[in-house]
Amino acid sequence: SSELTQPPSVSVSPGQTARITCSGDALPKKTAFWYQQKSGQAPLLVIAEDNKRPSGIPERISASSSGTVATLTISGAQVEDEAAYYCFSADSSDFPLFGGGTKLTVL
Amino acid sequence: EVQLAESGGGLVQPGGSLKLSCSASGFAFKNYGIHWVRQAPGKGLEYVSGISNYWRYYAQSVKSRFSISRDNYENMSHLDMRSLRVEDTALYYCVKDSHDPATIAALGPFDSWGRGTLVIVSP
Numbered sequence: 249s250s251e252l253t254q255p256p257s258v259s260v261s262p263g264q265t266a267r268i269t270c271s272g273d274a275l276p277k278k279t280a281f282w283y284q285q286k287s288g289q290a291p292l293l294v295i296a297e298d299n300k301r302p303s304g305i306p307e308r309i310s311a312s313s314s315g316t317v318a319t320l321t322i323s324g325a326q327v328e329d330e331a332a333y334y335c336f337s338a339d340s341s342d343f344p345l346f347g348g349g350t351k352l353t354v355l
Numbered sequence: 356e357v358q359l360a361e362s363g364g365g366l367v368q369p370g371g372s373l374k375l376s377c378s379a380s381g382f383a384f385k386n387y388g389i390h391w392v393r394q395a396p397g398k399g400l401e402y403v404s405g406i407s408n409y410w411r412y413y414a415q416s417v418k419s420r421f422s423i424s425r426d427n428y429e430n431m432s433h434l435d436m437r438s439l440r441v442e443d444t445a446l447y448y449c450v451k452d453s454h455d456p457a458t459i460a461a462l463g464p465f466d467s468w469g470r471g472t473l474v475i476v477s478p
Contacts, residue, residue: 281464283400290448290468291392291400302466334400342460344412346392349399 252280252335252347259353266322268350270335273316280318280337282311284329285349291334295320322352330354357381357467359449364472367439375434375472377449385427388452388462391434393445394471403447404434405462407455417443439476446471 252272260266270280282295293302299311308323318337322329335347363375377389390405404423405412411423422435432449451467 279463283465285400290470291465292468293464293466296453296464296466332399336400336402336463336465338460342458343414344402344405344459344462346400346402 251339252337252345254333254335254347254350256348257351257353259355260325262326262354263324266325266329266352266354268320268322268333268352270318270320270337270347271316272318272337272339272347274338274340275313275316275318277340278337280311280313280335282318282320283334283336284331285334286331294333325352325354327354357451359451359467359469361447361449361469361472364447364474366475366477368478369439369441369476371439371476372435372437373439373474375436375447375449375474377432377434377469379430379432379449379451382451382467384425384430386455388454388456389425389432390450390452390462390465391423391432392448392450392465392468393443393474394448395442395445398445401445405452405459406432407452407457407462409455409457410459412459436474439474441476444474444476446473 283291285291295311388407391403449469450465456462
């Protein structure tokens with residue numbers, strides 16, 4: 249498969265944990281990165297290699313991976329976390345691709 | 356501070372051409388891969404093309420129509436787009452890799468993004 253599948257939307261109340269999944273057949277062998285895009289802004293890297301956060305990204309944002317599923321977790325989600333989140337990886341032929349994106353609503 | 360500034364977008368008819376440019380500053384340009392990612396209005400992100408000092412890559416949707424280049428002296432990347440289609444309408448972002456990947460399998464993550472330049476393909 250040459251797709252990365254994400255749920256179109258996830259909704260949580262402030263303080264709850266939000267989990268956004270990214271499914272892809274090549275994920276057991278490929279690294280997944282995560283980007284946050286707030287309305288009207290360019291995307292921002294929130295998870296880099298080895299599930300590490302770049303400088304300035306809050307500790308409540310973390311990531312994990314198991315088998316064909318990578319998961320972005322936002323613990324104690326806040327209103328400012330409301331954004332679209334995209335996973336990025338590659339398919340089995342090493343072609344780079346983004347997931348379809350997940351709109352996180354915090355209200 | 357890393358800065359990426361795209362230019363060259365505009366309105367073009369189907370079948371036309373445009374050349375996008377990305378001017379980079381604040382880092383050693385020659386040591387990093389550079390990519391172009393686009394976003395159609397109201398849609399998600401799509402990886403379009405990338406260039407390191409070792410390879411160039413094109414998404415299937417643009418292969419044979421787009422050409423990417425880089426000038427390590429001028430700190431610029433260009434994306435030559437020909438035979439444009441309505442479906443190429445999008446905001447095009449210039450994106451910096453976190454390193455200079457030796458293979459396409461090693462690209463990313465993208466640690467800096469420009470603000471984008473809008474391309475509209477319409478009759």
